[in-house]
Amino acid sequence: MAHERYNAPEREKHWQDVWTQKDIFRAREDGSRPKRYQLEMFPYPSGNIHMGHVRNYTLGDVMARYMRAKGFNVLHPMGWDAFGLPAENAALERKVHPAKWTYENIATMRRQLKSMGLSIDWSREFATCDPSYYRHQQKLFIDMFKAGLVYRKGAKVNWDPVEHTVLANEQVIEGRGWRSGALVEQRELEQWFFRITALSEELLAALETFDKWPDYVVTQQINWIGRSEGLLVRWALDAATAPQGLGEVEVYTTRPDTLFGASFVAVSPDHPLAKAAAAGDARLAAFCEECRRSGTSAAELETAEKKGFDTGIRAVHPLDPAWTVPVYVANFVLMDYGTGAIFGCPAHDQRDLDFVRKYGLPVIPVVLPPDTDAASFAIGATAYDGDGTMINSRFLDGLTPKAAFDEVARRLEASTLAAAPVAARKTNYRLRDWLISRQRYWGCPIPFIHCDSCGAVPVPDDDLPVKLPEDVTFDQPGNPLERHPTWKHVNCPSCGAKARRETDTMDTFADSSWYIVRYTAPEAATPVDSAAAGYWLPVDQYIGGKEHAILHLLYARFFTRAMKITGHLRIDEPFSSVFTQGIVIHETYKAADGRMLMPIEVQITTGPDGVTRVATEIATGNPVTIGPVEKMSKSKKNVVDPDDIITHYGADTIRWFIVSDSPPDRDVQWTESGVEAAGRLVQRVWRLVNEAIDKGAEKGAAMPAGFGPEAEALRRTAHKTLANVGRNIEQLRHNVAVAQIYELANALAGTLGKSDEGMPWALREATEIMVQCLGPIMPHLGEECWARLGYNTLLTEHPWPTPDAALLVDDTITIAVQVNGKRRDELKIARTASRQEIETAALGLEAVVRAIEGRAIKKVIVVPQRIVNVVV
């Protein structure tokens, strides 16, 4: 019987309408079922969805649909990370208001996401730029301020004098603003900070329990927090050389064991000691100024020379009052780490060694590497930072560095300088407080009012939200909020005097740090509905790009803890499990005249050798060079528009292809032939299902008493596929699940023409299993087949079947037989066969006898159900 082709675009629309009408993806709290909060990182509404979105949301949707079928009460929401700079740039370039631009993009992208057939609860959708969202963020901000987790302080920023704005480090290119080209100034501005460092230790400690996070993410977060154990050591300054009023300098060190190898002390150009010394020394002042001016970009730092300036001041060694070392101002000492001052031990620190070689200071080795002769040990061009035995260190000699560390700490803690202990143990962190002030319009207004007498006063609850004014223009540089005629002029909520509204807005990372919580009750009058949050949180699985492995995840972790401290939440961590997906890559194409071409402008054929791929430009017929496979990007032009694929092939095809072939955590290469294969599979499944229905048993027919071998084999394949597909989806190995569904489809196709006892029943069973297995990945086709199979219920609402355990293990198995580790034959034998039976059968195999060549058998290793190895 001939069957119509499956009309994907038409049927997909139909099933999406059915799902919407029945409202089946709406999530409700239900204590009778286990909950599952499945979340993918919400998109920035930049204009259109791209393949990265398709991959992200497909991976999550397959999981959400599978978990739903497994009986979980699933929350799977979607929203918009809608504040941000691109909207302001669009306003600048196209004279369109950021809100209009943003909401138009949201409308487009919502339509595109819906065309993918995602099982999203759209009733919970929100955009972070909506006052109904950010008013609660303002409330959280004020509560965090009251809890001491928000504060203001002066901070150095990159100031663009033309744009009148602060620039991120990435926006400073060779010392100039990326947009204006103006020389960037370092300005000290009062800025708002989150006190994330207050939680350094607990943010670090909890990482140890993250067994369902990628290891690399945990490692990167550990490094980012950067805990180190050290000692604060106060060095007295030689009074004869020190500036007036300065008696000491405090350094931070993780290697107090190497103190007897010290040859200098160095301070940052911004250190008070440097400033005091520069006050009386014009050349030093000029040196400090030069250090401040030099770039802070990674590239510049890498090549920057280690430079120092001898202040003439001498510092007294804390373990020997008779020993002094010079104090330098050095460009490589950072003011905002430790104390902004260090002591240098060149023998055991490469950077110190480089510095000392330049300025001719002594190098004293104090750690002797193992199995090295003390008399001949010397430091050349390379510092030694390994373990060993202390030497040249008086009372430390012979100790390990670790023991020496403790001994120095003990002695210095006990001795005093100016009536206080010389040293104290100190744990330091690389993590800095989170600067969130942005001198921008399109962000969440910071809800504070500056009053000359009361200081920074929070906006009262009743006055929230502080809404962005809509009547702003972008025709001049700077922050529109600053120059708005009325917005910032308000009265102090505390004393009533004339005051000034804060015009900074928040870093958009703040918006995305708690949206996961808001999804649990997006309409709640308070930031959090504790019943809803208590039911749904934490997120059971979070899926998104690797680029957010550090900051976004860390900030969301911080917010969760801060919301607990301020009484909004009762959990510590937002994500039980995190998964980071790879990117979508594609070949690049270059025409002879150097133009990059898009994939749709290029036709690929196979060359005369049958292997080489040949590309031609469709419009001109000219040859095209196939370039490297790279991340899809507009500049490389190697982008494929998801809309085109969905229109042409349908959503199921794009979903199937994007999870095929490559493991989800690796990059996936988009190929035209791969999409065609996915499109073919859609039609093939439809044909197979129809043919199987023609030849199969009626829906609900009684299971026959027995099955012939062909029917039995099909049943085994079907049940194994069912078990494997479920397991692989749970482990986010979608590509393997896809391969297994192919295997079942192949088995079904191979069995269709065969007649065997019980075959009609087995055909229907295998077909239903295949449809259910592909349902989470190709939900529309799944529904269509399900209806064709005679069901008037939805596949989406049908429980995931339990495989028959008896069919998952074979009675007869095939095991390999090796001779001296080389496979020589295979053996079909009962699964329950004893070692002796297996050995006898294996030794009787003709190929095995031949391979033994009459040699004496030393031993036979038999691993039942696995392998036999004959050793001769």
Add this chain to the structure above:
RNA sequence: GCGGACGUGGUGGAACCGGUAGACACACAGGACUUAAAAUCCUGAGAUGGCAACAUCGUGCGGGUUCGACUCCCGCCGUCCGCACCA
């Protein structure tokens, strides 16, 4: 420099806890159907030698452990990513 990941046919990848390497898919070749094409279906295929049976080699390179290594250990090489003067 520090940290992390990866390396398997022409291609993407599979291989559970150390047990038949190459599942599945792409590309390719041959065949069926067709006047023909498209679509579809079937078959083949790691490399080398051989008509074949079969043999040898084979998971980046070099060692090691083991009856047996893509898998574990040691040392290299290469690619990619993150951080980067952190005392």
